[in-house]
Amino acid sequence: MAMKKSHATIEVFSLSFLDIIACAFGAVVILILLAKQTDEGNADQLTLIEQRLHAQHQAKTQYEALSATLQQQMEQLKTRQAQLARQKAHTKTMASILHEQQDRTGKLTQISKQLTDDIQSQQTAATQQGQHQQRDPAVGGIPVDSHYVIFILDTSGSMKRIWPKVIDTMNEVLNNHPTVRGFQVMSDNGEYLLKATKGQWRRDSTQQRHLIINAMKNWHAASSSSPIEGISEALQRYKRYRSQLALYVLGDDYSGSSYDSALAQINQLNQAQPGKIARIHAIAFNSGRSTERFTTLMVAIAQHNNGSFITVSP
Structure with a gap:
């Protein structure tokens, strides 16, 4: 009997130990499996977070680039x-x-038209006045009864370009005067061609004309394209030759500011008792730069001072 009890106790003890060992082993396996799954889950989550952070960074970078581009475009x-x-x-x-x-x-167009109309009216009036007024014998419409002649020349650049024509015109004037006892030449500013003869006369002869022509070729007198100074000098310097004196003003332009004051000044200087000190004639040249201003002034001066106005083409 004793032997049987001992055998039965050994079998019971053996079964319990194996169960415990098996359970423990199973628990260890389960823990290992659970730990493995947890590590894999954390790794996936970290990967996803890194991807999202990277995407966010890229989006931020693109946003900043677009913002900079937009700012530049603005x-x-x-x-x-x-x-x-x-x-x-x-x-x-x-x-x-x-x-x-x-x-x-x-x-300006209206002013130009008005001036043209005024000039035409003055020329018409001058023609009518000449037809009804008893005049001395004349050549080409210019009286040639004076014994002393003064030429007042515009010496500006535009006139110098037609200087031979100016000299030829002066010769024609002298040729048409039957008796010229003396003549003189000065600029529109009142500067004498030959300064030593100021207040004197050049005797009209072939030799004297050659002398004057040669002097004119090298004449560089200043010019303001305003004959008022020259006319004034001639009237004041040679006023004792009144009724025998003729002034010929040759030019192509007038640079003065007023017609009325210039006309009044000349009319006053040319007064004599009786009549006038000198006839004042004017010859206008078409130099290519001519204006109607010279014509406007000199037509009026000639009308008021027993003179004539003519135009010479090149």
């Missing part, structure tokens, strides 16, 4: 708008200037 737009504003302002200014120029051109 600055360019502002610059362009400013340029357009300046162009509009410039266009408006130019349109205003153009309008003013058109108005000025219209006014």
Whole structure:
């Protein structure tokens, strides 16, 4: 009996130990499996987070680049708008200037037409006056009864370009005067061709004419294209030769500012009792730069001082 109890106790003990060992082993296996799954899950989550962070960084970078591009385009737009504003302002200014120029051109056209009409009226009046007035014998419409002749020449550049024609005209005038006892030449500013003969006369002869012509070729007198000074000098310097004196004003332009004051000055200086100190004639040249101003002035002066006005073409 004793032997049987001992055998039964050994079998019971053996079964319990194996169960414990098996359970423990199973638990270890389960723990290992659970730990492995947890590590794999954390690794996936970290990978996903890194991907999202990377995507976010890329999005931020793209956003900053787009913002910079947009800002640059905005600055360019502002610059362009400013340029357009300046162009509009410039266009408006130019349109205003153009309008003013058109108005000025219209006014100048009216003034030019008025001057032309006045000149034509004066020339017509001069012609009518000449037809009804008893005049001395004349050549080419210019009285040649004077014994002393003074030439007052515009020595400007435009006249110098036709200087041979001016000299030829002077010779024709002297040739047409039947008795010339003396002549003189001065510039429109009152400067004498031969300064040593101031207040004197050059005797009309072939030799004296050659001398004058040669001197004129190298004459560089200043000119203001205004004969008032020359006429005034001639009338004051040679007034004792009244009624025997003729002035010939040769020019192509008048630069003075007033016709009325110039005419009044000449009329006053040319007064004599009785009559006038000198006849004042005018010869206008078409130099290519001629204006109607010389004609306007000299037609009036000739009318008021027993003179004539003629035009010479090149």
